[in-house]
Amino acid sequence: MDALMAALVLGAICQAGDKTPWLAAILADRFRSPALVIAAAGVALAGNYALGVVAASWITPLLTPEARQLLLALALVLAGLSTTLRSRTPDRLSGWRLGAVATSVLGLAIMIVGDRMQFIVLGLAARSELPWLAAVGGTLGALSVVAPAAVIGERRWLALPQPAIRIASALVLVVTGVIAGLNAVRLL
Template identity: 45%
Template sequence: MDALIPAFIIAALAEMGDKSPWLAAILAARFGRAAPVVLGIVAAAALASIISAVAGALIQPLLTPNARLLFLAVALVFSGVTGFLALRRPDDLENWRIGAFATSFLGLFILQFGEGTQFLVAGLAANAKVPALAAAGATLGICAVTIPMALAGTALRDRLPIRAMRIIPAILFLVTGLWAAVSALRLI
C-alpha cells in the first residue's frame, strides 16, 4: 500500500487542471455517449500508468535510495513548473474516424505522455516496494478526475476555476519536490 494512495493523490492533483479531462469532455460531447469514452479513458490511463510504473521499476535497482528520491523530486518540480504554464485547448480529434472508444483510448493515451503525470508515476514506482501499486493508484487517480468530466461535459469545465486548479497543485508539487530534493541531497 506504500505507493497506492500517494499515486492516487498525485495523479488526481496532476490531472485536475490538465488537458486529459478537457479532452474527455470534448470527446463525450462529440460522440454523444459517454460509455465508450469512459472505457477509453480507463484503458488509456491503465496502459500509460503501467508503462510508467514499469519504467520506474526498471530503474529502481540501478539507483541508490537518495537518487530515487531525487528522481521523484525532479518529477514533482517539473509538474509544479508546468502548472504555471498556460493551458491550451487540446485538439478535439475531429479528423479521427475510428470510433468513440478507439479515439478516446488513443487520444488520451498519446496525451498522457505529454503530461507530467507519467513522470510522477515513474518516480513513485522507482521509490515503491511494489511498483504495481503506483500504476494502480495513478490509474484510479486519473480516472477519478477524467471520468466525471466526460460525464459532465464541457459546460462544467467552463464553470470550474481551472487556473486555481492548476496553481494550487503546482505549488504543492514545487514545495514537496524541493523538500524531497533537499532531503535526497542530504542538505537537511
C-alpha cells in the first residue's frame, strides 16, 4: 500500500513541474473538450507507468533490498534535478490530423515516455510487494495536476507561478531522494 500513496504524492509533485499538464491544457483548448483530454491523459499515463512496473519486475530479482532503495533514491534525486530545468513550450501537435482522441492519447503518451515519474514508478515498484499499485498511484497523482490544467486552459495554466512550482517540486524530490539514499546505506 505504501507504493500507492507514495506514487500518488510523487506523481502530483512531478507533474506540477512538468510539460504534460501544459500539453493537456493546449489540447483541451484546441479540441474544446477538457474531459476528452483528461481521459486521454489517463490512458497515456497508465500505459507508460505500467511500463515502469514491467521494467521493475525484470530487474527486481537482481537487486538487494538496499539496491532497490538506492534505485528509488537515484530516481528521486534525478527527477528533482531535471525539474529545475526550464520547460520549453511543448509541441502543439498542430500538424497532427488524427482527430481529437488519437492526437491526445498519442501526443501525451509520447511526451510521457521516459519522463521522471516513470523512473520513480520503476523505483517504487521494485521495492513493493504489490508493484502495480505504483502505476495506479502515479497515474492518479499525475491526473490530479493534468486534469485541472486541461480544465483551466493554457493561458491560466501559464499564469501560475511556474518557476516557483518547479523549484518547490525540485526541492521536495531532491531532499526526499537524499534521505532515501542515506537510509539505504544506513547513514540515517
